[in-house]
Amino acid sequence: MSEAQDHVAFETLSNFADGILDAAERERVQRHVQSCTDCEERLARLRTLLGAASSLPAELEPPSHLWGDIRHRIVALSDDQTRSLPERVTVRPGRGARALWSARNPWLLGAAAVVLVAVSSAVTAALLRRPVVVAAQPAESIARTLPVSALPASARAIEADYARTLGELRETLELRRAGLDPATVVKVEASLRVIDQAIAEALRALADDPANLTLVDILSANYERKLELLRRAAELPSST
């Protein structure tokens, strides 16, 4: 390490924070950090980040909570409304709760679609606010046509949940991006473009057919893929 003049490498600092350096290396890093305010600050930020990361769930699956919450609200709503619409509700044997989604109530399903599209747009907007390894998104133009201010309070709360998670991922990516192999960044960008294209297609289809709940599932799955990929990119070790 030539940290005396060049500061401690991020990976070394990370291993120091993890406590996995050998004794000699640990002592050298310790000495440098004590005499270098820059590295001391980086170490403090890293420790804060590691502390925050350790409290994150092992599997990042916000959509299950997100869509579960939305479904719960809409299913509860539909329980009341479907009583007055008996002939319009199609319940197929074996479909369980999904059958309720087949209800062709324009108000209910329209509301669901608005919530979905608006939340989706908010997520896309949040992802694109500070592009890290994300290339220009085809989904962006569609997402921007939907005002976030139109969201109901519950959807805004969910959006806040997403924004926090994505913000944490972005922060981690910012810290790690310079250390990643450019070839890996290209791979991540290519896959993100594939997902964004799929999101854009699903959004367009949903705009044409707002009550299509299969599209809701597919769109939410595409967002899950995007979140997973961003998380994995953020967690890649340096030089990979």
Add this chain to the structure above:
Amino acid sequence: MTSSRVLIVRWLGRWFALAMLIAPAVFSRAAAQRPVEARHAATRNPSVRIVGSFIELRIRGWDKDSIVLTGTIPAGAKFGGGFGGRPGGMSAGAKWYLENPSGEAAGKLELRVPEGARVWAKSGSADIDASGMTGGLDLNIVGGSVHVSGTPHELNVESMDGRVTIDGKPAWLRVKTATGDITVMGGSEDAGLTTVSGTIRVAAGTYERLRVESVTGSAIFGGDLAHGASLDVNTHSGAIELRVPRKLDADYDIATVAGSIENRLTSRPAVPGREGRGQEIGFTTGNGGARVYVRSFKGSILLLAR
């Protein structure tokens, strides 16, 4: 000296000259590697973590209470970490990191651990092969490949473009790739397979809860479903193929928004979907029970009997 002897001497001379030219390169390469060996007594289910620029890692679970790491790494590589616990006592875990200043993945390592260990390995482009484990495995690569056999209780694999092959029977299985292909053959109680554009193949094995998801990659299921099992397949544009026994006790609910469904499993044809777009189909085979739920935006869906 006869002409044939002259030819032999010339031939030998050329080979000697060639050997002298190649030797420095060969020896410098050999000298550029250094061996690694670490061993320690361990508890029956220690936690082992290895991260860094190794290019090959073999993980072997064995019926011994010790952890052994052997292999070769580049001479200039930083290799640190070690065993946790009190000196002289049984180790409850170990941590190693390997950092090659050149940035190239180069270390070749073999890790032997008690079969009930939990191993966490992370590298860039690497080939990881694991077998004999009954504990947990958490493997993370960018490129290369992962192959796991045996019956780890928990198996989590993440890769970008590295291919993943699981022919063991992990109770809990999660595989996530970006473009890497996923092949699973052993069955599982609870499996989740996810890719962006790789191909997912479930070639064999019995599953109780299986979720297969892709964006553009194809999904092929040719395994068996346990009684009351659930199979969920979701793609955006990836083609889906299900090969199942004709008399499987299962309820099918299948729809594609803009694609097509070809049903060669039963005589029931698919019907147009919402507003005449796409197709959907629902039916029961055998006595029902297992739940097969398939959704795609524009991928084609093929149902086959086997």
